[in-house]
Amino acid sequence: MGEAQKNLDRELEFHGISRREFIKYCAATAAVLGLSELELTTKIAHALEAAAKKPPVIWLEGQDCAGCTISFTGALNPPAASIILDKLSIRYHETIMAAAGHLSESVYHDTVKQGGYVLIVEGSIPSTDDRFCMMGGRPFREIVEEAAKKAAAIIAVGACATYGGIPAAGPTKGIGLDKALPGKAVINLSTCPVHTDHLVGTILYFLSTGKVPPLDEIGRPKAYFEQSIHDNCRRRSYFDEDTFLKDWNDPTQRDWCLYEKGCKGPDTYSDCAIRRWNDGINFCIDCGAGCQACASPDFYAGMTPLYTAESERSQNIMARKKAGLIPKKEKV
Amino acid sequence: MGKKIVIDPVTRIEGHLKIEVEIENGKVKDAWSSGTMARGVEALLKGKDPRDAPFVTSRICGVCYSVHQLTSARALDEAFGAKVPWGGTLLRNLAMGAQYIYDHVLHFYHLSALDYIDIMAVANYKGKDKGLLAVKDKIVGLVKVKDTFPLTPRYKPDEFCVKDPDMVISAVKHYIDALSTHAKARNMGAIFGGRTPHYQSIVVGGFTQYPDINMVARFRTMLDEQAKFVNEVYIPDVLAFGTGPLFPLAKMGLGGGHYNYISYGGLEKDPAGKDMVFPPGVIIGLDPKNIKIQPFDQKKITESVKYAWYKQDEPQHPYNGKQEFDLEQKKAYSFVKAPRYDGLPMEAGPLARMLITKNSTFLGLVKKGVKPGAVARHAARAIETKLVVDACYKWCDDLLDAMTKPGFKIHDTEHWEPPNNGMGAGFYEAPRGALGHWIKIKDKKIDNYQAVVPSTWNASPRCEKKYRGQYEESLIGVPVPDPDNPINVVRVIRSFDPCLACAIHLIDPKTNEIRKFIVE
Numbered sequence: 001m002g003e004a005q006k007n008l009d010r011e012l013e014f015h016g017i018s019r020r021e022f023i024k025y026c027a028a029t030a031a032v033l034g035l036s037e038l039e040l041t042t043k044i045a046h047a048l049e050a051a052a053k054k055p056p057v058i059w060l061e062g063q064d065c066a067g068c069t070i071s072f073t074g075a076l077n078p079p080a081a082s083i084i085l086d087k088l089s090i091r092y093h094e095t096i097m098a099a100a101g102h103l104s105e106s107v108y109h110d111t112v113k114q115g116g117y118v119l120i121v122e123g124s125i126p127s128t129d130d131r132f133c134m135m136g137g138r139p140f141r142e143i144v145e146e147a148a149k150k151a152a153a154i155i156a157v158g159a160c161a162t163y164g165g166i167p168a169a170g171p172t173k174g175i176g177l178d179k180a181l182p183g184k185a186v187i188n189l190s191t192c193p194v195h196t197d198h199l200v201g202t203i204l205y206f207l208s209t210g211k212v213p214p215l216d217e218i219g220r221p222k223a224y225f226e227q228s229i230h231d232n233c234r235r236r237s238y239f240d241e242d243t244f245l246k247d248w249n250d251p252t253q254r255d256w257c258l259y260e261k262g263c264k265g266p267d268t269y270s271d272c273a274i275r276r277w278n279d280g281i282n283f284c285i286d287c288g289a290g291c292q293a294c295a296s297p298d299f300y301a302g303m304t305p306l307y308t309a310e311s312e313r314s315q316n317i318m319a320r321k322k323a324g325l326i327p328k329k330e331k332v
Numbered sequence: 333m334g335k336k337i338v339i340d341p342v343t344r345i346e347g348h349l350k351i352e353v354e355i356e357n358g359k360v361k362d363a364w365s366s367g368t369m370a371r372g373v374e375a376l377l378k379g380k381d382p383r384d385a386p387f388v389t390s391r392i393c394g395v396c397y398s399v400h401q402l403t404s405a406r407a408l409d410e411a412f413g414a415k416v417p418w419g420g421t422l423l424r425n426l427a428m429g430a431q432y433i434y435d436h437v438l439h440f441y442h443l444s445a446l447d448y449i450d451i452m453a454v455a456n457y458k459g460k461d462k463g464l465l466a467v468k469d470k471i472v473g474l475v476k477v478k479d480t481f482p483l484t485p486r487y488k489p490d491e492f493c494v495k496d497p498d499m500v501i502s503a504v505k506h507y508i509d510a511l512s513t514h515a516k517a518r519n520m521g522a523i524f525g526g527r528t529p530h531y532q533s534i535v536v537g538g539f540t541q542y543p544d545i546n547m548v549a550r551f552r553t554m555l556d557e558q559a560k561f562v563n564e565v566y567i568p569d570v571l572a573f574g575t576g577p578l579f580p581l582a583k584m585g586l587g588g589g590h591y592n593y594i595s596y597g598g599l600e601k602d603p604a605g606k607d608m609v610f611p612p613g614v615i616i617g618l619d620p621k622n623i624k625i626q627p628f629d630q631k632k633i634t635e636s637v638k639y640a641w642y643k644q645d646e647p648q649h650p651y652n653g654k655q656e657f658d659l660e661q662k663k664a665y666s667f668v669k670a671p672r673y674d675g676l677p678m679e680a681g682p683l684a685r686m687l688i689t690k691n692s693t694f695l696g697l698v699k700k701g702v703k704p705g706a707v708a709r710h711a712a713r714a715i716e717t718k719l720v721v722d723a724c725y726k727w728c729d730d731l732l733d734a735m736t737k738p739g740f741k742i743h744d745t746e747h748w749e750p751p752n753n754g755m756g757a758g759f760y761e762a763p764r765g766a767l768g769h770w771i772k773i774k775d776k777k778i779d780n781y782q783a784v785v786p787s788t789w790n791a792s793p794r795c796e797k798k799y800r801g802q803y804e805e806s807l808i809g810v811p812v813p814d815p816d817n818p819i820n821v822v823r824v825i826r827s828f829d830p831c832l833a834c835a836i837h838l839i840d841p842k843t844n845e846i847r848k849f850i851v852e
Contacts, residue, residue: 067529070395073442073515081512089481095345097481100339166373170373170376171372193530248745249542277522278518282522282525282541287525289540308381
């Protein structure tokens with residue numbers, strides 16, 4: 001058994017994970033990211049070998065709600081503790097770090113000076129006035145621009161940091177990194193909040209290959225955002241037949257299409273319907289609430305009103321359906 | 333004039349907070365708290381379909397998402413005239429229960445514990461427990477390669493920091509274990525909530541997830557694991573620390589504040605809402621030996637803007653609250669308004685709830701000499717987590733019972749369409765304390781939306797009577813022997829579990845401007 005494998009086994013024991021669970025996770029991740037299973041396991045094992053080489057991370061929070069941070073701490077496979085302590089060297093993260101005040105600021109400055117870190121940004125940047133978001137007495141915008149310069153990779157997490165999200169609809173006109181860092185290569189992990197697996201998978205991919213995963217035209221990893229929610233929706237045949245849920249109390253309607261309750265699944269690209277959320281326990285459409293297209297660049301402004309079919313988005317979906325532009329699913 | 337120190341950012345809290353304190357003779361003489369971020373969540377709701385509000389206000393905070401969604405839905409319930417069926421209430425409560433459990437565990441281990449332990453003491457562990465030795469190897473390994481982020485840098489451990497290797501190493505082990513446990517509690521909530529953070533299934537009139545017995549069984553199985561952690565790890569840890577090495581801090585009553593407490597009441601145990609896990613009530617000027625509870629009357633809530641950047645006005649009830657900024661006010665130093673009850677500043681949160689509930693376990697600690705303050709807040713938070721766990725079991729039983737009866741309902745479908753005009757208020761107890769949402773509807777659209785959140789109560793600035801807010805008052809007299817190491821200040825502030833994204837969600841609708849925090 002090689003040194004890397006021994007280290008891996010020791011790590012798994014520390015986190016109480018069976019080797020089998022780990023391999024299972026690696027297999028799933030590898031498949032999604034287009035790597036061979038052996039390639040990925042070996043690479044992760046090697047990445048674990050030298051703790052000293054853990055890549056430094058700066059995680060900045062702007063106009064955020066900390067929901068993406070909470071989503072990140074929810075990682076179970078591999079567990080967040082393993083990512084925080086073993087795989088990354090988290091130099092700056094306001095919600096996690098021990099340091100406060102000038103101590104935290106000094107770590108930030110040292111890391112930026114050194115360069116070569118992974119920059120993760122959560123929350124939008126106010127575009128109407130810098131003073132809507134200040135950190136340590138400085139505009140958040142300045143801090144993001146500064147931190148982006150020497151970053152080895154930049155990941156925008158959640159709807160706000162990618163394309164503006166809910167703050168974009170407000171008077172501060174929050175913007176995402178697409179507008180705040182024009183021309184910079186940014187990995188966009190939209191959805192509100194970021195999906196745990198999307199973030200962990202992207203980090204692991206970067207750690208194992210040193211590369212950015214293949215992205216779509218708006219900077220999102222294709223592996224996660226290529227498919228439409230609608231194509232994989234288990235309510236889809238009801239959409240095809242115009243059978244829409246009217247009453248949440250009626251168990252016979254439980255699986256009917258949620259279009260009339262405002263579901264925007266036919267226009268949303270993310271793998272939620274296959275991957276689901278919270279370790280596969282549930283997700284928005286299965287709980288009867290519908291998809292509000294939080295993975296889309298024009299979320300939230302483009303989706304309101306959320307719970308009827310009156311939004312422009314919903315009207316557009318129906319018009320395309322009637323024009324035969326949303327093909328019916330083949331009956332199996 | 334004493335020495336002024338600024339802690340910006342205060343980390344391991346939700347949101348952006350800056351604390352400034354004046355120190356004289358090694359103690360805090362005066363204090364100011366200020367939030368440094370705004371998004372305008374209430375402002376962007378104006379003109380929207382009222383049913384958007386629970387979804388959008390959930391995003392006020394990604395930590396306490398479900399309670400904003402729920403309180404917003406309750407405000408809408410009143411405005412729409414909707415009567416939530418018992419099934420809907422039970423599902424809302426189960427989703428909320430999971431939120432409480434995850435939130436309190438996360439707060440103790442991940443946001444607070446590092447202030448009370450000298451983590452490097454794990455190196456002195458001499459025991460033979462395999463799991464603990466793995467923790468020792470891990471931390472020592474990180475030290476060897478000189479990469480202990482994010483556990484360092486930190487404030488220097490002071491005389492109150494726990495240095496006993498056995499206690500510290502088990503606390504660090506629990507810090508690591510709790511990362512997974514809290515995530516599983518959130519997964520448990522997602523069984524009904526749809527997903528976390530940000531549930532999807534709480535809407536005006538009730539709930540969208542039609543339950544089946546498998547879901548209830550799954551929830552209960554996951555609840556068993558949470559109950560085990562809360563009863564066998566979380567509560568014993570907090571009590572062992574609070575009555576052991578931290579007893580001097582507990583006895584000192586570090587971070588006591590005004591000794592006024594408020595609870596709006598929340599988590600119904602019966603369809604009439606008469607029996608609640610957390611009953612409403614108010615305590616003015618606590619006497620621990622003779623606790624007097626006044627009934628809570630929402631009409632007595634006002635918000636003062638005397639020291640906040642708003643157009644000057646008399647204190648107003650939230651229904652009539654205006655959101656016009658006046659950024660030129662020289663005396664103002666915060667975007668947080670100052671809510672007062674009968675003119676007085678109050679503390680909201682677990683400590684308030686355990687006093688108002690007259691919880692016997694908690695009062696037992698008070699008898700032993702634990703004074704209301706930072707340590708007591710951690711104890712109250714742990715003790716009430718068990719109350720929520722127990723209630724979740726009861727709600728599972730009640731739900732199974734309700735599901736098997738004819739006419740089982742989860743939603744008031746007849747009141748799904750917005751009224752032409754209306755107004756409503758929603759009250760609840762969030763993990764961090766008393767939460768209220770107020771809505772006015774005009775022509776089926778939101779005309780005005782206002783939220784007064786727990787951290788507004790606790791983090792408020794001074795009011796027209798110059799009473800300090802609760803954070804500020806609780807910092808008075810706090811020992812800071814070394815101004816470069818204000819560890820007691822962050823202990824006090826973090827004991828409230830601040831949620832600043834919640835407290836600051838207003839902006840100037842006219843100028844869209846925000847001013848820097850300036851202390852004269």
